[in-house]
Amino acid sequence: MNVIVTDNGFESDTWSNIFLTLDKLLLINPKSTNKFSLDVPNTTDPKELAPLFARISLIRIAFLNSTDGRGFTLASHLRLLGYKGRLRAQGHVLADQYTMARRCGYDEIEISIELADRQPEKQWLSRSDWKSNCYINQLKQLA
Amino acid sequence: MYSYTEFDNNFNQNRVDQFRSQVTRRIDGSLTEDEFKPLRLMNGLYLQLHAYMLRVAIPYGTLNSQKMYQLAIIADKYDRGYGHFTTRQNIQYNWPKLKDVPDILQDLANVEMHAVQTSGNCIRNVTADHFAGASTDEIEDPRPTAELIRQWSTDHPEFSFLGRKFKIAITGSPNDRAVTKAHDIGLRMVRNNKNEPGYEVIIGGGLGRTPMIGKVLRSFLPRKDILPYLESVMQIYNMLGRRDNKYKARIKITVHEHGINKICDLVEERFIIQRSSFGGFDQKLLIKLEKAFAAPIYINEPIDSYNKSYQSDPLFRSFVDTNLSEHKNLNYSIVSISLKKHGQTPGDATSQQMRMMANLAKKYGHDELRISHEQNVILPHVHKSNLYKVFNELKSVELATANIGLISDIIACPGMDYCALATARSIPIAQQIAMRFNQLKLENDIGEIKIKISGCINACGHHHIGHIGILGLDRAGVENYQITLGGNSTQNTVIGKSLGPGFSYTEIIPAIEKIIYTYLDIRSSNDETFLETFNRVGLTPFKKIVYTPSEIINKSTATFANNNNESFASQEIK
Numbered sequence: 001m002n003v004i005v006t007d008n009g010f011e012s013d014t015w016s017n018i019f020l021t022l023d024k025l026l027l028i029n030p031k032s033t034n035k036f037s038l039d040v041p042n043t044t045d046p047k048e049l050a051p052l053f054a055r056i057s058l059i060r061i062a063f064l065n066s067t068d069g070r071g072f073t074l075a076s077h078l079r080l081l082g083y084k085g086r087l088r089a090q091g092h093v094l095a096d097q098y099t100m101a102r103r104c105g106y107d108e109i110e111i112s113i114e115l116a117d118r119q120p121e122k123q124w125l126s127r128s129d130w131k132s133n134c135y136i137n138q139l140k141q142l143a
Numbered sequence: 144m145y146s147y148t149e150f151d152n153n154f155n156q157n158r159v160d161q162f163r164s165q166v167t168r169r170i171d172g173s174l175t176e177d178e179f180k181p182l183r184l185m186n187g188l189y190l191q192l193h194a195y196m197l198r199v200a201i202p203y204g205t206l207n208s209q210k211m212y213q214l215a216i217i218a219d220k221y222d223r224g225y226g227h228f229t230t231r232q233n234i235q236y237n238w239p240k241l242k243d244v245p246d247i248l249q250d251l252a253n254v255e256m257h258a259v260q261t262s263g264n265c266i267r268n269v270t271a272d273h274f275a276g277a278s279t280d281e282i283e284d285p286r287p288t289a290e291l292i293r294q295w296s297t298d299h300p301e302f303s304f305l306g307r308k309f310k311i312a313i314t315g316s317p318n319d320r321a322v323t324k325a326h327d328i329g330l331r332m333v334r335n336n337k338n339e340p341g342y343e344v345i346i347g348g349g350l351g352r353t354p355m356i357g358k359v360l361r362s363f364l365p366r367k368d369i370l371p372y373l374e375s376v377m378q379i380y381n382m383l384g385r386r387d388n389k390y391k392a393r394i395k396i397t398v399h400e401h402g403i404n405k406i407c408d409l410v411e412e413r414f415i416i417q418r419s420s421f422g423g424f425d426q427k428l429l430i431k432l433e434k435a436f437a438a439p440i441y442i443n444e445p446i447d448s449y450n451k452s453y454q455s456d457p458l459f460r461s462f463v464d465t466n467l468s469e470h471k472n473l474n475y476s477i478v479s480i481s482l483k484k485h486g487q488t489p490g491d492a493t494s495q496q497m498r499m500m501a502n503l504a505k506k507y508g509h510d511e512l513r514i515s516h517e518q519n520v521i522l523p524h525v526h527k528s529n530l531y532k533v534f535n536e537l538k539s540v541e542l543a544t545a546n547i548g549l550i551s552d553i554i555a556c557p558g559m560d561y562c563a564l565a566t567a568r569s570i571p572i573a574q575q576i577a578m579r580f581n582q583l584k585l586e587n588d589i590g591e592i593k594i595k596i597s598g599c600i601n602a603c604g605h606h607h608i609g610h611i612g613i614l615g616l617d618r619a620g621v622e623n624y625q626i627t628l629g630g631n632s633t634q635n636t637v638i639g640k641s642l643g644p645g646f647s648y649t650e651i652i653p654a655i656e657k658i659i660y661t662y663l664d665i666r667s668s669n670d671e672t673f674l675e676t677f678n679r680v681g682l683t684p685f686k687k688i689v690y691t692p693s694e695i696i697n698k699s700t701a702t703f704a705n706n707n708n709e710s711f712a713s714q715e716i717k
Contacts, residue, residue: 043382066178066181066304067181067264067304068304068386069264069301069302069303069304069305069381070381070382070386072300072301072302072303072304072381073301073302073378073381073382074382076300076301076378077378080416080417080419080420081416094174094178094182096161096165096182097303097304099300100298100300100301100303101300103300104300104301118172118173119173119174120173123168123173126164132153133150133153133154133157133298134298134300135154135294135295135297135298135299136295136298136299136300138150138294138424139294139295139370139421139424139425139428140420140421140422140424140425141422141424142422142423142424143422143423143424143426143427
């Protein structure tokens with residue numbers, strides 16, 4: 001079972017919905033009022049997801065490698081387009097990237113047990129204060 | 144000059160503490176070497192051929208005496224008593240130990256400096272015109288914008304893990320001294336027809352193995368839109384840039400493969416929503432930054448003594464004629480200090496020399512120094528009444544070489560003497576060219592010429608845009624040097640043309656000599672520069688001489704050299 005990292009540290013994954021790919025989600029009757037969980041690669045075009053926002057409660061974006069930063073821009077674009085649901089980064093994200101992920105709009109990170117063993121909770125908690133020391137937040141304030 | 148706010152200081156201190164913990168975690172195994180690598184790189188720490196190398200940022204090339212003094216202390220305390228100034232206005236220390244690096248970063252933070260984003264696949268140290276705020280030809284000082292961009296790009300959460308490194312340069316003068324067309328993004332400060340300030344945005348320039356001249360993405364971007372627009376460009380690049388091949392990952396390839404028009408459409412579309420994420424604080428800050436970079440309070444003294452020294456001391460006269468540039472205040476000069484004394488490693492300065500430059504800036508230079516991409520140090524504001532004192536003090540530490548813009552003022556990358564990527568030596572080639580032409584006493588006669596040397600295809604020595612470019616390669620285990628001619632790094636950026644087959648380590652200096660003799664032989668007058676001659680006649684005359692076996696032309700060049708030495712000698716007597 002993977003570990004979920006939030007500002008409070010490690011938690012077990014309580015999300016019970018099944019994750020769908022975009023193809024599968026598009027097959028479901030648009031009139032259905034159910035909310036869905038979506039699994040997307042970091043190459044997804046956010047504009048394709050925008051019309052579906054109301055039907056999605058969680059988007060999980062895959063990080064195959066911690067050196068590939070596309071998932072950061074994808075998250076920030078989704079937020080700017082108005083996505084208000086839960087946003088999860090999944091895979092190879094380092095404790096050192098936690099603040100970046102939070103600043104780009106992720107709510108949580110899903111990591112493997114192996115990574116959690118190697119980078120224990122304390123290392124993630126030391127990066128949980130993601131709101132301070134942030135140039136971009138300061139620059140984007142109101143005048 | 145900008146001085147740190149509490150916010151900047153807190154950020155910087157926090158960053159030092161984080162790096163200290165990352166080093167500890169690398170040692171205890173929490174971080175693998177692969178995971179640690181991007182983290183150390185974005186803090187300026189490379190693994191070189193022999194040791195770690197720490198690259199310290201000198202944002203937009205501006206610093207004061209306190210910072211320069213600290214760089215000297217660091218060179219003595221943690222390194223071998225010297226540092227190397229680079230083409231991106233940074234300083235590199237070649238011999239730090241990993242365990243000392245957190246302490247070095249702390250020493251830097253104590254004087255409002257850092258090594259943040261001087262390497263790695265992120266937005267690098269922003270560079271600017273080294274004459275900013277002092278030159279006569281400037282529309283506006285580019286440094287307030289450069290500082291705004293420094294803050295925006297520092298630890299930007301979206302752009303710390305890009306497909307490749309990303310370099311931004313800015314100039315406030317139409318005479319481009321910041322090589323904006325060879326950067327991932329080049330910004331030129333311009334005015335529109337209503338005289339409103341803004342920027343021309345150029346993207347996709349770069350050297351390396353695929354040299355490209357940047358293309359205009361927006362001919363006029365209003366000042367207030369700079370950050371959201373840059374952010375849009377970065378977002379398009381981050382998503383669209385290739386990640387399958389690091390040699391095709393720079394934005395120049397993205398632009399080349401998709402076309403400037405498509406990139407422009409994508410950026411403009413993104414810009415509309417991106418603009419909504421800024422609330423105006425950035426523009427208020429820019430106004431504050433403009434005040435921080437206001438001109439110094441000029442002194443008003445008679446300059447008779449300067450005129451007298453100029454007449455009486457020929458060495459000073461030569462220094463003035465070669466190393467000084469016009470200042471916007473008529474009683475001031477911009478002093479370029481050459482780090483290219485004949486036979487020295489281009490760009491190296493000892494701690495003693497750094498201390499001297501710091502002292503001179505403090506005593507005579509309104510406490511300001513600059514690093515140029517040409518690997519020299521500038522005192523941007525020196526009153527003419529102080530020039531002779533500055534010259535004499537520089538002379539005492541071997542910093543008064545009068546060769547700015549001449550054949551020995553060479554840009555050279557560290558090459559195989561230091562760099563793990565290099566395929567050939569660059570420094571000894573630069574040293575030998577400088578020594579040879581100094582020995583021939585031809586330097587002043589040759590006049591303005593820019594030689595740039597890279598020790599591998601990555602082109603850190605900017606060889607493509609040298610009037611003479613030299614690229615050192617490895618051909619079956621033997622160093623081989625290829626020559627390009629006619630490159631240009633100014634607003635009229637040109638990639639040099641290849642002369643033909645390369646030369647061995649022992650053949651390259653004679654080949655350069657033949658090129659120079661050919662130029663001296665065929666120039667239309669003594670005022671026609673090397674580049675002008677090349678642009679008039681092209682490659683052919685140079686090719687003909689260089690590839691003709693030496694024994695055939697030895698006689699004629701020897702005669703020419705002799706004649707020329709005589710004429711030079713007679714000039715000196717006059």
